[in-house]
Amino acid sequence: MSNHQHPHHHHTAPLSEIEQRVKQLETLLVDKGLVDPRAMDELVDTYEHRVGPRNGARVVARAWTDPEYKQRLLEDATSAIMEMGYAGRQGEHMQVVENTDKVHNMVVCTLCSCYPWPVLGLPPTWYKASSYRARAVSEPRAVLEEFGVHLDPDVEVRVWDSTSEIRYLVLPRRPDNTEHLNQDQLAELVERDAMIGVALVPAPTEAAA
Amino acid sequence: MSVELLSTQPQEDGEPVFDAPWQARTFAMAVKLYESGLFSWKEWSDRLSENISLFEQRAQVTDSEDYYSLWQQTLEQFIEERLDPQDE
Secondary structure: OHHHOOOOOOOOOOHHHHHHHHHHHHHHHHHOOOOOHHHHHHHHHHHHHHOOHHHHHHHHHHHHHOHHHHHHHHHOHHHHHHHOOOOOOOOOOEEEEEOOOOEEEEEEOOOOOOOOHHHHOOOOHHHHOHHHHHHHHHOHHHHHHHOOOOOOOOOEEEEEEOOOOOEEEEEOOOOOOOOOOOHHHHHHHOOHHHHHOOOOOOOOOOOOO | OHHHHHHOOOOOOOOOOOOOHHHHHHHHHHHHHHHOOOOOHHHHHHHHHHHHHHHOOOOOOOOHHHHHHHHHHHHHHHHHHHOOOOOO
């Protein structure tokens, strides 16, 4: 928090104004007994330090190694994810979409920022930005190229629009030459962007392990 | 390796979850008020979407500050509409 004292000149409202509004509101809510500052600290700590894309990576790695789990995950993602202990806010209605050699899936929330918190944490800034939210729908292939994903022209791209009612997670393709890896090692290969569908899971490098 | 993995759990690319402490506070207030039933999450995202869409008529959401300012605006609207000033 120490490196954010500098003013953000590009923004119309001075930072101090928004800081003041937030502080005022918190004071009001605390005075009315509507929020507990310690519970807020705990919540922030959870999303800053505890919940993130490693959870999703473990789900993916299990689906790659356990066909029955994968079946359950594709049929009822919410329960299959909960089964791994990842439950909670914004994970109530999940759907997992599987990448294959013919279909590549990518996820956006065109209207705001709906995102599966229990498996990915809070969304990165680019996911919430106007340009991604518009262009993921209007020109998904161009967006994928910018993320470094080069697909064969005959691969179909499907774009899924997450909402407050349903949130999507991409099950990426398992890279080749990973038969010798166990679930934990596989999970280490899976990064957040692959589960949003804007990256592929790379084959392990020689140095991995 | 596993220690590094733990410490990088939230955002693997090193991007902070929140850019500034006020963003974390407005985030937490909204989640807590949703949990206490002031609004449903559908109401929340509908209103946030509306505010984002109005904002995008004149600007672009490009960073975390833009985004959480809209979050704060949404929160203020719900408080004004749904919280009785005489309450307690």
